[in-house]
Amino acid sequence: xxxxxxxxxxxxxxxxxxxxxxxxxxxxxxxxxxxxxxxxxxxxxxxxxxxxxxxxxxxxxxxxxxxxxxxxxxxxxxxxxxxxxxxxxxxxxxxxxxxxxxxxxxxxxxxxxxxxxxxxxxxxxxxxxxxxxxxxxxxxxxxxxxxxxxxxxxxxxxxxxxxxxxxxxxxxxxxxxxxxxxxxxxxxxxxxxxxxxxxxxxxxxxxxxxxxxxxxxxxxxxxxxxxxxxxxxxxxxxxxxxxxxxxxxxxxxxxxxxxxxxxxxxxxxxxxxxxxxxxxxxxxxxxxxxxxxxxxxxxxxxxxxxxxxxxxxxxxxxxxxxxxxxxxxxxxxxxxxxxxxxxxxxxxxxxxxxxxxxxxxxxxxx
Ligand SMILES: NC(=O)c1ccc[n+]([C@@H]2O[C@H](COP(=O)([O-])OP(=O)(O)OC[C@H]3O[C@@H](n4cnc5c(N)ncnc54)[C@H](O)[C@@H]3O)[C@@H](O)[C@H]2O)c1
Numbered sequence: 581x582x583x584x585x586x587x588x589x590x591x592x593x594x595x596x597x598x599x600x601x602x603x604x605x606x607x608x609x610x611x612x613x614x615x616x617x618x619x620x621x622x623x624x625x626x627x628x629x630x631x632x633x634x635x636x637x638x639x640x641x642x643x644x645x646x647x648x649x650x651x652x653x654x655x656x657x658x659x660x661x662x663x664x665x666x667x668x669x670x671x672x673x674x675x676x677x678x679x680x681x682x683x684x685x686x687x688x689x690x691x692x693x694x695x696x697x698x699x700x701x702x703x704x705x706x707x708x709x710x711x712x713x714x715x716x717x718x719x720x721x722x723x724x725x726x727x728x729x730x731x732x733x734x735x736x737x738x739x740x741x742x743x744x745x746x747x748x749x750x751x752x753x754x755x756x757x758x759x760x761x762x763x764x765x766x767x768x769x770x771x772x773x774x775x776x777x778x779x780x781x782x783x784x785x786x787x788x789x790x791x792x793x794x795x796x797x798x799x800x801x802x803x804x805x806x807x808x809x810x811x812x813x814x815x816x817x818x819x820x821x822x823x824x825x826x827x828x829x830x831x832x833x834x835x836x837x838x839x840x841x842x843x844x845x846x847x848x849x850x851x852x853x854x855x856x857x858x859x860x861x862x863x864x865x866x867x868x869x870x871x872x873x874x875x876x877x878x879x880x881x882x883x884x885x886x887x888x889x890x891x892x893x894x895x896x897x898x899x900x901x902x903x904x905x906x907x908x909x910x911x912x913x914x915x916x917x918x919x920x921x922x923x924x925x926x927x928x929x930x931x932x933x934x935x936x937x938x939x940x941x942x943x944x945x946x
Contacts, residue, residue, distance in 0.1 A: 582891065584608055584609050585608060585609045585647045585890075586609075586610060586612045586645040587603060587610065587612060587613075587646065587647070588613040588615060588640040588641070588643060588646040588648075588649050588650070589613070589649075589652060590615045590640055590650070590651050590661050590665070591615075591616060591651060591654070591657070591661070591675075592614050592624070592652070593616075593621070593652065593654075595652055596625055596652050598879040598880070599652060599879050599880045599883075600625060600628070600629040600631070601878075602877060602878045602879060602881075603650070603883065605942060606877075606883075606941045606942065607943070608884050608887050608888060608941070608945055609648075609880075609883060609884060609887055611631045612631070612632060612643060612645050612646055613626075613631065613632075613634065613635070613639070613640045613646060614626040614629075614633075614634040615635060615637045615639065617637075619635060619636065622634040637661065637664065641665060641670065646670060647670065648670055648671040648886070648887065649661070649665035649670045650673045650880075651665065651672060651673065651674045651675060652675050654747075655675075655676075655677055655679075655752055655753075656752070658674050658675065658677070659680065659685075662679070662688050663687075663688060663691060666691050666695050666697055666699075667695070670697065671700075671890065672688075672692065672697070672698075673702075673882065673886060674701045674702065674900075674903070675701075676702040676703055676761040676903065677752075677757055677903070677907050678699075678701045678907050680752050682904065682907055685903070685904040685907050688900070689900050689904060698886060698896065700882055700883065700885075700896050700898050700899060700900060701899070701900055701902070701903030702903075703761055703762050703882075704882025704883075704885075704898045705762060705765075705766075705850055705852060705853055706765050706766055706768075706769045706850070706897070707881045707882055707885060707897060707898060707935055708852065708874075708876050708877075708881070709853060709854050709873060709874040709876040710848030710852065710853065710855045710857070710876070711769060711770075711847060711848070711850060712872075713857055713872040713874060714770060714845060714847045714848075714857055715769055716873075716934050716937070717845060717870070718770055718838065721842075722842075722843065723839070723840030723841070723842055723843040724840040724841030724842030724843065725841045726818055727818060727819070727839055727840055728818055728819045728820060728839045729767055729770075729819075729821070730836075730837045731763045731821070731822045731835060731837075731850075732832055732833070732835035733759055733763065733824050733825065733832075733835070734825040734826075734828035734830060734832050734833065735825070735830070735832070735833060736826065736828065736829055736831065737749075737755075737788065737806065737826030739788040739789065739790055740791040740792070741792055742790075743790070743792055743793025743794065743795065744793070745788070745790060746800045749788060749802045749803060749804060749806070750803050754804035754806060754808070755826045756804075756805070756808045756810075756824045756910055756913060757910055757914075759824060759833075759851070760822075760909075760910045760913075761903070761906050762851045763824075763836065763850055764906045764910065765850070765898075765902065765903075765906055766836060767812070767820055767836075768902055768905065768929070768931075769931070769932065771816055771818045771820075772814060772815055772929075772931040773814065773928040773929055774813065774905070774909045774925045775814065775815045775924070775925060776812075776923060776924050777811060777909060777912045777916055777922065777923055777925060778811045778922045779809060779810040779913045780808075781805030781808045781914070781917030782805060782807040782827065783804075783806050783807070783827075784806060784807065784827040785806075787799050787800065787802060788800060788802055805914075805917055807825040808823075808824045808825070808913060808914075808917055809821075809823050809824075809825075810913045810916075812913075815928070833849070833851075834851060836848075836850055842861060842862060843864075845857060845858070845859050846858040846860075848872065852876075853877065853881070854872055854876035856869050873937050874935065874938075874939065875939065875940050875942070877940075877941045877942065880941070881941050882897070882898035884941035885935075885941075888945050891945070895930060897932035897933070899930075901927075901929035901930070902929040902932070904927055905925070905928065905929050908926070909925055912924070
């Protein structure tokens with residue numbers, strides 16, 4: 581019986597708290613090292629979560645006990661850190677988006693294949709109770725044949741609350757690249773790969789003003805569309821309408837509805853791990869609530885699924901291939917919004933098997 585997989589967390593910023601809190605409670609993994617460019621930050625996180633060692637990225641990659649690197653750096657560093665980890669013979673879990681562009685993502689996956697290691701990628705919200713319950717209901721035929729999806733994400737934008745929001749309005753971000761992975765990975769889990777997309781993009785203003793924190797009142801430039809309305813066709817025949825907007829005084833997000841021949845299913849927020857579902861069958865006057873079943877363990881669940889899959893020689897669910905496909909879909913949406921007309925999507929991925937209702941990262945697998 582092998583011991584737990586050794587993990588190094590690289591990137592000890594905002595989101596590392598959620599990962600460290602969860603992964604230090606999952607018995608199939610053991611966090612051995614925290615690394616960051618900012619060594620003090622790495623040391624602080626290691627101390628806060630009882631991780632035995634901290635230090636530089638190089639030290640993390642030289643650690644003989646580390647089998648898998650959890651890369652929680654900023655998107656601009658995802659490829660560089662991932663490539664270095666693979667070169668050191670480690671499996672890699674990346675935060676989203678996989679990389680800044682498709683070529684870098686493809687190179688990362690090619691390098692992993694050549695070195696015999698795996699790449700997994702956020703969001704692992706698709707493994708949460710909410711979306712997995714949706715997947716099981718659809719597979720059981722609860723809505724008949726799935727036909728279409730409608731997703732809505734709209735609001736005034738993160739400059740209202742984020743103290744340093746400039747990067748969220750720079751190339752590689754905007755509502756499409758920052759939040760698109762949640763919606764597109766959810767539809768990927770339910771429908772499989774996309775075959776083509778079309779989109780329009782708008783920008784309500786070329787500048788925004790920081791709304792909170794010490795720099796409140798500072799104006800900055802907007803480099804990306806802040807309203808993106810997209811159409812997607814799926815290889816299996818379904819169609820989807822997706823809205824990603826930070827040009828809306830009205831806030832409404834986490835809206836995902838899947839319509840089939842017999843019913844419409846309202847899926848919980850794809851940026852969460854839990855939440856009730858609702859179904860409305862042909863002839864119903866109102867929705868029927870269906871509580872989600874299964875564990876909602878939070879960020880790091882995908883790392884546990886990956887570790888178990890490596891040990892069992894099976895595919896892991898939140899795969900690098902799905903993340904690369906989602907990145908290609910977002911890039912194609914961006915191109916279509918700039919040029920008009922449909923854009924093909926060439927990459928594909930094996931649709932992951934649903935998780936068993938009993939799946940539980942808090943209990944050791946064997
Ligand atoms: N903050 C959130 O709520 C949130 C939610 C979901 C996903 N994410 C994703 O998580 C990732 C990190 O986001 P965050 O909010 O934690 O960012 P952050 O800026 O708070 O933290 C990033 C950390 O990475 C370190 N870093 C940057 N480049 C590095 C490098 N080359 N080597 C080592 N360390 C490096 C930085 O010093 C910093 O400590 C992003 O991909 C983001 O999309 C964030």
